[in-house]
Amino acid sequence: MRIAGAALNQIPFDWAHNIQTISTAIAQAKAEGVELLCLPELCLTGYNCEDLFLSDWLPESALAHLQQIRPLTEGICVVVGLPVRLHQRTYNTAAVLRDGEILGFAAKQFLASDGVHYEPRFFAPWVAGETTTVEHAGESWPLGDLTFEHLGVRFGFEICEDAWRPDNVRPACRLRGKVDLIVNPSASHFAMSKTDQRYNLVLNASRNFTCTYLYANLLGNEAGRIIYDGEILIARNGHLLKRNQLLSFKEVDLEWADVDFSTPLEMAGELVPLPAPDEYRELNQAMSLGLFDYLRKARSRGFVLSLSGGADSSFCAVGVAEMVRLGVAELGEEEFKRRSGAFDEAKTEVVQTGAGGAAHQTAIDVDNAAETQNQKPDTANQALVNHLLTCAYQGTVNSSDDTFNSAKELADSIGARFFDWTIDEQVSGYVGKIEGALGRPLTWQTDDLALQNIQARVRAPGIWLLANVQNCLLITTSNRSEASVGYCTMDGDTAGSISPIAGVDKDFVKKWLRWAQTELGYEGLRYVNDLQPTAELRPLADNQTDERDLMPYVLLNRIERLAFYDRLAPAAVLAQLIAEDPAADAGQLRAYVRRFYQLWSRNQWKRERYAPSFHLDDYNVDPRSWLRFPILSGGFSEELAAL
Incomplete structure (x- = not known):
């Protein structure tokens, strides 16, 4: 069967735009002879609709707009992501459509709640093994922990975060032996070097669960802060069948592969690693695409x-x-x-x-x-x-x-x-x-x-x-x-x-x-x-530089990461710095740690007021996307005194 993933550059609740990219992807897939197409997570509404997912009207409107996609699926099976609301709870689902009919909705079981993710605020996790029905305009369809069949190929779902859980609890562990194909519609944000993790995740899943694995991610700067790289991965039994060029400027990026499900494929031994990531080039491509999408969407x-x-x-x-x-x-x-x-x-x-x-x-x-x-x-x-x-x-x-x-x-x-x-x-x-x-x-x-x-x-x-x-x-x-x-x-x-x-x-x-x-x-x-970085706000004779005002930037960054990525207390941060450089002046390090925490604590109000920023690294300090901190606090006074 010819299977494909399509990365889409969507806009939150821009129905006309989102349906147009979905339509384009389906048309391209049909032109390529694709028989099963996976589109990204929540691609119909956009992933970043925030608290609108808690409304009744947005999920209802998504179901209504899904009806427009049904006629496009004649002769092809298509997976479309959208929210469904039942009994005052919203579920993150993947609808399966074929020949103008809706076959059912697979529901996401694990919700992302770390870093830039706030899914438990918007969605309820689906319980493994359970099913129900959803109704719209006099029709009803199954919803829940479902598997499907197309052209003799059985397939089930992991939706983004589902795949990032341990192998003994994720949905794939219950699909082993029951399906030939696992489909994963995703909205996985860009961060430098993150593609290596996804690559290993998908190839290991295809090997560990003896299946073909189809992964399709969102693309572009969807809503302002978070950028998606549009990664498409197709793997079978630990072998990579297809991987696309990431961070495309196209609104639709489609990749396909032919899989002979009737012929066994030898299990891969060691996974073939990707080339070492070039983070400078990755960031360059991500920021360029982020700026382009922000420009046009604004x-x-x-x-x-x-x-x-x-x-x-x-x-x-x-x-x-x-x-x-x-x-x-x-x-x-x-x-x-x-x-x-x-x-x-x-x-x-x-x-x-x-x-x-x-x-x-x-x-x-x-x-x-x-x-x-x-x-x-x-x-x-x-x-x-x-x-x-x-x-x-x-x-x-x-x-x-x-x-x-x-x-x-x-x-x-x-x-x-x-x-x-x-x-x-x-x-x-x-x-x-x-x-x-x-x-x-x-x-x-x-x-x-x-x-x-x-x-x-x-x-x-x-x-x-x-x-x-x-x-x-x-x-x-x-x-x-x-x-x-x-x-x-x-x-x-x-x-x-x-x-x-x-x-x-x-x-x-x-x-x-x-x-x-x-x-x-x-x-x-x-x-x-x-040049040495300088604010040039004091008289030139003062020879002002940033690092003289603060501390060496390399050290500032290390303290910041230990404090808020590793979440260490001030004393533990100081101990780690001394352990990493025993020859350093411990008194000077103590002064730098104290200065960092004091400046951090008194400046949360500034971070609350920054203009929207892109998430490009594995963490950031934006309280609206990654790191929350009180505006008013004790300022680590007891902890710093103990140093």
């Missing part, structure tokens, strides 16, 4: 970025350039422009700056660039970047020539529009007002943090105005390390619509930039890669 016209010349803003700028490069490479220029929704027939307009200093701009005519047939691909891509990304360097007397040159060189090299202006006049105006109100001067000796923060905050209104005028998304550039210790100015450098790298630590940011320069050819990064 119906925005592009991005605006306050480009400081530092590592974080440079990372974001290259991220947009890579979104263009990778998107065009896969879709072609015209399809990329159409899908983005950010282009029209009008030529690129020159944006004028407001008051506050001279401005400079580099602009490329997008339409003319597109019409030049013999143009080099990178030049054409620069024209698209010019249309989609506007950057501004907002200098003060504390800004250096180094960061200005870094910002301008990078913007010019990728084709972004670039402006620069100064904000000293606005800073002086606010400082003067407060000095007049208080009747005393503000000085660096008495008002250090306040004078730093006002510079960052004054940068926000102008860059917001530029974004609003162009109907663009404002990118904010904070990374995970800064979020952990609150090394940021609320309503200043944190101002923005989207924070793409807030889930990535600063040490990784620095390493990624060096990789992007050498491996991707972004020579415009040579300036920033030679």
Whole structure:
């Protein structure tokens, strides 16, 4: 039998869009002669409908919309994910359709409740071995722990989290010997190196349970924060039959394999390992796809970025350039422009700056660039970047020539529009007002943090105005390390619509930039890669650097991981650091641990207010996706005193 999985790029409760991608997948499968097609988990509604799953109307509407898919299944068996609500409980199910009929609904038995998952809030787990019926418009169908048959092949289900449980409790252990095929519709989020886990999971399941295993994941940035890589895996008895290219820019990605269920296949011995993951490349592809989907689903016209010349803003700028490069490479220029929704027939307009200093701009005519047939691909891509990304360097007397040159060189090299202006006049105006109100001067000796923060905050209104005028998304550039210790100015450098790298630590940011320069050819990064990260908010004579203000970033990241990924108490964190580096100064390590926990505790309110960020690593500090923490607390005072 020819079996297939299709990765779909869906949108929460966008019925027309979701049914269109489902329809496209079914049509492609039929054209390829596929006989059984698995679509991803909750693909009809979208996986991230959140508390709407608790309503009566959303599951009811999903059942109603499922009827539109029935006529499409003539001559093919199709698995479609959707919620079903019975007796005030919502179940995560996979509907099996064939020849215009609904055969039944298999229900998910184990719910994901760790990390970014909150499924027990929305769904009830199905009890193994139980079945019931669901009714709609005068028809009824079986629902529960079901198996099915198609063309003589018996198949059953594991739905995403079901497969991540131990072999002695997961549904597959009860399906052994009863089915030839296990189908797994999934919504498994992207994290660097996670594909290795899925690969081993699927191949081991096919070997351990002596079956063929068909796995199909969601694709793209569905709802804002979580990105899905669209992985499709088909394995039999420990042998890989099919695996697709991950993180596609396509809305439908289908892969199929022919399986002769009547002929035995020798069991695999050792599993063939995947090549070692390239996390720099993985993150690059995921962030590019995440930005592209956010852009088009938000119906925005592009991005605006306050480009400081530092590592974080440079990372974001290259991220947009890579979104263009990778998107065009896969879709072609015209399809990329159409899908983005950010282009029209009008030529690129020159944006004028407001008051506050001279401005400079580099602009490329997008339409003319597109019409030049013999143009080099990178030049054409620069024209698209010019249309989609506007950057501004907002200098003060504390800004250096180094960061200005870094910002301008990078913007010019990728084709972004670039402006620069100064904000000293606005800073002086606010400082003067407060000095007049208080009747005393503000000085660096008495008002250090306040004078730093006002510079960052004054940068926000102008860059917001530029974004609003162009109907663009404002990118904010904070990374995970800064979020952990609150090394940021609320309503200043944190101002923005989207924070793409807030889930990535600063040490990784620095390493990624060096990789992007050498491996991707972004020579415009040579300036920033030679600089020490600095906020440039104190007088230049102070030689301010981030690590002098905080601690070495490598150590900060290690404390953060031990504290909130491994969930250790402060004393255990300190003991682990000393054990890992016995030659280190124990007193200095103690001071760093104490400083980390103090800064962490007092800055939860900042993390609550960050712009939406992408989940890219195996954890993050976003309270709306991975890590909850009280805004007000005892601040580990007793635990830190005991150090």
